[in-house]
Amino acid sequence: MSALPTIPRISLTWLLVAQALVILPLLAHLPLWILALWLGCAGWRVQIFRMRAAFPTAWAKGGLMIAAGLGVYFSRGSLVGLDAGVVLLVAAFLLKLLEMRSRRDALVLIFLGFFVVVTGYLFDDSILVALFSLLPVTALLAALIGLQQSAIAQRPWPTARLAGSLVLQAVPLMVLLFIFFPRFGPLWSLPGPNDKGVTGLADSMAPADIADLSRSGALAFRAQFEGEVPARSELYWRALTLERFDGRRWSQSSLAQSPQTAQWQAAGESLRYSVVMQPSGQPWLFSLDVARTSLDSTRLMADFRLQRNRPVDRSLLYGVESWPQAVREPQLDAARRAVTLQLPADGDPRTREWAAQLKREHPHSEQLVQALLRHFNQQPFSYTLRPPRLGRDSIDGFLFDTRSGFCAHYAGAMTFVLRAAGIPARVVAGYQGGEFNPAGNYLQVRQFDAHAWVEYWRPQIGWTRVDPTFQVAPERIEQGLEQALSDEQSFLEDSPFSPLRYRQFAWLNQLRLGWDNLNYGWQRWVLGYQGTQQLELLQRWFGQLDGRLLALVLVGGGGLLLGALALWLFKPWQRERDPQQRLFRQFARLLARQGVHWQAGEGARAYAARAAGLLPAQAAAIEAFADLYEARRYAGEAIADAQLWRQLRLLRRALPWRLRVADKRTQ
Amino acid sequence: MNRRWRPHWDRWLARRIPASGSVRLTQRRIFIVPSRVGGAFMIALGLMLLAGINYQNSLAYGLTFLLASVFVVAILHTYRNLAGLTLKAGGTTPVFVGEAGRWRVRLESSGRAHQAIALGWLPADLQSVDIAEQGSVTCELNAPTTRRGWLRPGRLRVESRFPLGVLVAWSWVDLDQPLLVYPRPLPGELPLHAGADQQSPEQGRLAHGQGADDFQGLKAYQPGDSRRRLDWKAYSRGQGLQVKDFASYSGLELDLDFEALDGDIETRLSRLCHWVLMLSERQQSFALRLPGLYRAAASGDAHRDACLQALALYGSPP
Structure with a gap:
């Protein structure tokens, strides 16, 4: 290693800056005491540099380490797992700065810094975070450069500029690697970050949950159709079915978990589209009925939801083909029938009575459903996100007293009535609609598009979708939540700065849609660029693909890029402009190979004479070139360079291959 | 280096970089390999790639590739920091056995600046200098003297790890600059010649x-x-x-x-x-x-x- 063991000032400066930049985007995912630890360590370190404080003693270091470990344990509840691991890593990154004395310590710190940047990506991989992370990476590289600089260098900026230019020059090569480097599946499974903050549908639903979702403008997924986008009122994105009712909440039945194949027959036209899903922390995917996907480890369950074998904990791209007119489960087996007729043993007596009365009036299920929808439409029901509180018999309270609520209330009440009247029915939870982004020709579906609707079953016809909310607030289905709530002013009332609230300003809306389009591209082409996506792209470019071709492209492309960079860096055309000088240099190189080295200041004539003396066999060829060269250069005779080069070639042929005159002379 | 190959290596080096009072470092004379820090850097990159693979995280892949590319680009920069430098013998001052021998070496830039150029004789510590654009620096190198006569300190190692330290570019230069070492003075009786002037x-x-x-x-x-x-x-x-x-x-x-x-x-x-x-x-x-x-x-x-x-x-x- 180098002679100077201490850490140069520039390196320390950039390490401190890098530490701040590395930690900044992670702060939201770290406990608060990390912030205090960071400020304390950085302050202490600066004081050490100013000779106003000593390095921590072994006791102090041990104490700090134990304190950090305890801190992690108490704030994360464990010392293992990704969340605790990240906090530990960051704590180590901070404490290492304090005890850093030698260059080796600084190197460890810099590498730790790169790791912390990588773990930051696991929590947030948006385009802004990715761009921002170039700053800490550049600062870490600047610190690495600072370690190599001699102590004379004092100004920190040139070091950072050099680091920045290194990063910029590395970008083309990185893009090449990114596109062509083969992607593998996970080698072993690792715990993902616990996304407690992720909003989205859960596997059980009380009406208030949907109301919570309706207050969030967060993105749920984006969908891009091949061909026409279906009418908005057809866009019912199924996530899961809720078949169990306990008097208060609707939840997934145990039957939904059993691996049965869905019974259905494709009919009519199919729709093809791709979905880029945001991390949801749940295993189900969103699709229109009835869906089939090429995504591996995903299957269509018996209740027609798409289910993956593990939760979606990072954004996921999948292609789907859907048959909206398919006949679903024309025969209902006994178990499914029992589940879709299940009701609590007691409660809501008025509803049960009313259902029995409807059943008597309308013996056919079709008629009964129509009567029910008419009831919602004609009675004074209202659509609101701020419904009054309901008592113990919530369905009774909603249907006969308050008569105001939103989709979850309507879907729940209708399913209850249908079941009470002996018609198999269930609540379907998912999203409805979506906003079309003309900039990227795709739909963006947000959490406030969360919706619940009803499916009821008839013999031979199978499951039919029916949406009671449409009877109360058709604008919710046809235009969206914002229009449905235009009187109430409750749309996104908790987020006054959400750009979604200001869609009436055209330029702002343009900006918002453009930005979303950029993010969509980012997700599809960068974050989603994994195994199948890469394979598809490369096969489109190269047709049949094998490992040899891939290696060839990587090595060849890398060589080309590096060569171009070398040309740009060294600018060889500026070095030797004079063609005759080049000739002479070539001449000297030929003779040097024979052990006759040109000495600085030696004239062409003297050098040739010396060489001829040492290489008598080739004297003629040497003299011939020297004569020609002199005549061209000094006497100004019109001799073409080509002639000189020819003479040089003759000389090369005359010379033996590496005769070691110099060695003979010394022996 | 293996003792058996040493003479071959020396002969090869003597042909490639012949002894001269002025040596310009060019492509033929510069060697470059990853340093130990570079090895550690590659191991760290491997771990980051593992994280990228296991979490299927494109950004982790991206950062790994970026740093790997920086490593490759650093080959050019490390080489460039050494290339174009001219070393010239700057003379010596004779010393007595036991004193540190002093060689002056002049480093001249023919264009860009060169930072943190280390030179000296291994295994002793190398001395580090910066050379400004078009500038030159004379530095004095020391080596211990153990016997009288002409002292040839062997090939001078010129190396550079700048900018990242992950690679080391070096050259072995023989500036043909022997140092005259006088015997160590030892006080004692005056040794006068007996006979020529017929003294008793x-x-x-x-x-x-x-x-x-x-x-x-x-x-x-x-x-x-x-x-x-x-x-x-x-x-x-x-x-x-x-x-x-x-x-x-x-x-x-x-x-x-x-x-x-x-x-x-x-x-x-x-x-x-x-x-x-x-x-x-x-x-x-x-x-x-x-x-x-x-x-x-x-x-x-x-x-x-x-x-x-x-x-x-x-x-x-x-």
Whole structure:
């Protein structure tokens, strides 16, 4: 290693800056005491540099380490797992700065810094975070450069500029690697970050949950159709079915978990589209009925939801083909029938009575459903996100007293009535609609598009979708939540700065849609660029693909890029402009190979004479070139360079291959 | 390096980078490999790639690829930091055995600036210098001396790890810059030649006696006294300017003789060296006799240096 063991000032400066930049985007995912630890360590370190404080003693270091470990344990509840691991890593990154004395310590710190940047990506991989992370990476590289600089260098900026230019020059090569480097599946499974903050549908639903979702403008997924986008009122994105009712909440039945194949027959036209899903922390995917996907480890369950074998904990791209007119489960087996007729043993007596009365009036299920929808439409029901509180018999309270609520209330009440009247029915939870982004020709579906609707079953016809909310607030289905709530002013009332609230300003809306389009591209082409996506792209470019071709492209492309960079860096055309000088240099190189080295200041004539003396066999060829060269250069005779080069070639042929005159002379 | 391959390697190097007083570092003369830090960097990249694979995280892949690309780009930058540099022999100052030998090496930039260029002889520590754009720097290199004669310190290592330290580019340069090392001066009796001027053995003894106690004391400085004999130590103690007074041998024809001494060759040369320095300091004329070599009596710096060189090179092939 180098002679100077201490850490140069520039390196320390950039390490401190890098530490701040590395930690900044992670702060939201770290406990608060990390912030205090960071400020304390950085302050202490600066004081050490100013000779106003000593390095921590072994006791102090041990104490700090134990304190950090305890801190992690108490704030994360464990010392293992990704969340605790990240906090530990960051704590180590901070404490290492304090005890850093030698260059080796600084190197460890810099590498730790790169790791912390990588773990930051696991929590947030948006385009802004990715761009921002170039700053800490550049600062870490600047610190690495600072370690190599001699102590004379004092100004920190040139070091950072050099680091920045290194990063910029590395970008083309990185893009090449990114596109062509083969992607593998996970080698072993690792715990993902616990996304407690992720909003989205859960596997059980009380009406208030949907109301919570309706207050969030967060993105749920984006969908891009091949061909026409279906009418908005057809866009019912199924996530899961809720078949169990306990008097208060609707939840997934145990039957939904059993691996049965869905019974259905494709009919009519199919729709093809791709979905880029945001991390949801749940295993189900969103699709229109009835869906089939090429995504591996995903299957269509018996209740027609798409289910993956593990939760979606990072954004996921999948292609789907859907048959909206398919006949679903024309025969209902006994178990499914029992589940879709299940009701609590007691409660809501008025509803049960009313259902029995409807059943008597309308013996056919079709008629009964129509009567029910008419009831919602004609009675004074209202659509609101701020419904009054309901008592113990919530369905009774909603249907006969308050008569105001939103989709979850309507879907729940209708399913209850249908079941009470002996018609198999269930609540379907998912999203409805979506906003079309003309900039990227795709739909963006947000959490406030969360919706619940009803499916009821008839013999031979199978499951039919029916949406009671449409009877109360058709604008919710046809235009969206914002229009449905235009009187109430409750749309996104908790987020006054959400750009979604200001869609009436055209330029702002343009900006918002453009930005979303950029993010969509980012997700599809960068974050989603994994195994199948890469394979598809490369096969489109190269047709049949094998490992040899891939290696060839990587090595060849890398060589080309590096060569171009070398040309740009060294600018060889500026070095030797004079063609005759080049000739002479070539001449000297030929003779040097024979052990006759040109000495600085030696004239062409003297050098040739010396060489001829040492290489008598080739004297003629040497003299011939020297004569020609002199005549061209000094006497100004019109001799073409080509002639000189020819003479040089003759000389090369005359010379033996590496005769070691110099060695003979010394022996 | 394997002992068996060492001569081959040296011969190959001698052909590739021949000894010369001025060496320009070019593509043929620069070698470059990843350093140990580079190895650690690659291991860290491997771990980051593992994280990218296991979490299927494109950004982790991206950062790994970016840093790997930076590594590759650093090859060009590390090479560039060394390429185009010219090293020139800047001369040496002869020293006595045991003193640190000093070589001056001039580093010249023919264009861009070169940062943190380290040079020296392994395994000793290298010295690090910066060279400004179109600028030049002379640096002094030290190496211990253990024996008299011409000291060739072997090939000079010039290396650069700048900018990232993950790669090391280096060259082995022979600036053909031998250093003359004189014998270590060793005080002792004055070895005068017996015979040529027909002196009796007793006279020789007498001369020896005088030689042993040649320093007679200090006397006050008089204008005209040799400045070389000023006693600076006494001056610094506040005792005023004083001159070291030596017994004068002006009456004798001094003829330093190798054969007049006992002991091994090196001790004899050391004794002679001491007296050459002593007598020169006193501006005394003397002659020097070595087997096969005679320097006629003279005085002055040129005579002294010639005598010292003769002592340094005694016994070595011409």
